Amino acid sequence: MRLLLILTLATVMAYSTPGCSFAQPADAQDTLARSVPDLSGTWRLTGTLVAASTRLRLKQDGNGLSGILTFHDRCSDLSSQPLIFEEPLEGRLDGNQVTLTGVDVRIVRGETCRDTRVSLDSFLGLVAPDGKSISGEQRSEEGRTKAWKFAR
Numbered sequence: 001m002r003l004l005l006i007l008t009l010a011t012v013m014a015y016s017t018p019g020c021s022f023a024q025p026a027d028a029q030d031t032l033a034r035s036v037p038d039l040s041g042t043w044r045l046t047g048t049l050v051a052a053s054t055r056l057r058l059k060q061d062g063n064g065l066s067g068i069l070t071f072h073d074r075c076s077d078l079s080s081q082p083l084i085f086e087e088p089l090e091g092r093l094d095g096n097q098v099t100l101t102g103v104d105v106r107i108v109r110g111e112t113c114r115d116t117r118v119s120l121d122s123f124l125g126l127v128a129p130d131g132k133s134i135s136g137e138q139r140s141e142e143g144r145t146k147a148w149k150f151a152r
Contacts, residue, residue, distance in 0.1 A: 033141075037131045039065065039093060043150035046133075056089075065091040070108075071136060078132040079085050083110035085118060098134050123148065 038060055058067040069087040083140035086108050091100035102120035125136020125148070135149035 032123050037093070037096070039098070039127065039131075039134070041132065041152065043152060045071075046149045046151050048111050060093065063093050065089070065098070066095055067100070069102070084108050087121065089123075091123075094128075098123070098125045098127060098136070117142070 039058050040060045041058060041133055043056040043058065045056070052067070054071040056069050058065055058068055067089045071085050071087075071088055072082045073085065084107070085105055087101055087102045087105045089100040091098065100123040100124065103119040105120060107118075118140040121137050121141075123135045123136060124139075125132050133151040135147070138146045138148050
């Protein structure tokens with residue numbers, strides 16, 4: 001029994017000691033690190049949210065996500081130039097599940113009109129197995145929901 005305990009402890013120590021011949025190979029460690037998709041970069045909307053010009057710029061730090069959703073809209077009377085909005089987002093990546101929540105909405109170009117309504121959004125979605133798209137459901141502060149899909 002004592003010999004079995006000593007062998008077990010030696011094996012555990014060997015697997016957890018860098019440079020030991022029993023330690024996990026570097027290529028296995030690299031594979032494990034690559035299993036978390038890197039979502040950093042610019043994504044374009046391909047679904048039915050606001051407009052084809054909608055962009056999502058994401059920055060990933062481990063499982064933490066931050067970004068800016070940029071979209072265009074017009075007043076209903078079409079008399080003004082298109083408005084450009086930015087919505088900073090914060091969220092997480094857990095496995096292939098993405099959660100993003102709006103923290104602010106601001107107009108970066110144009111003037112509001114009486115029918116301009118903006119609200120913070122939350123997004124819950126899944127990263128595709130190939131890592132080239134994220135799709136799911138958007139929920140506004142008012143509780144309205146829409147399907148969405150962003151692609152690289």
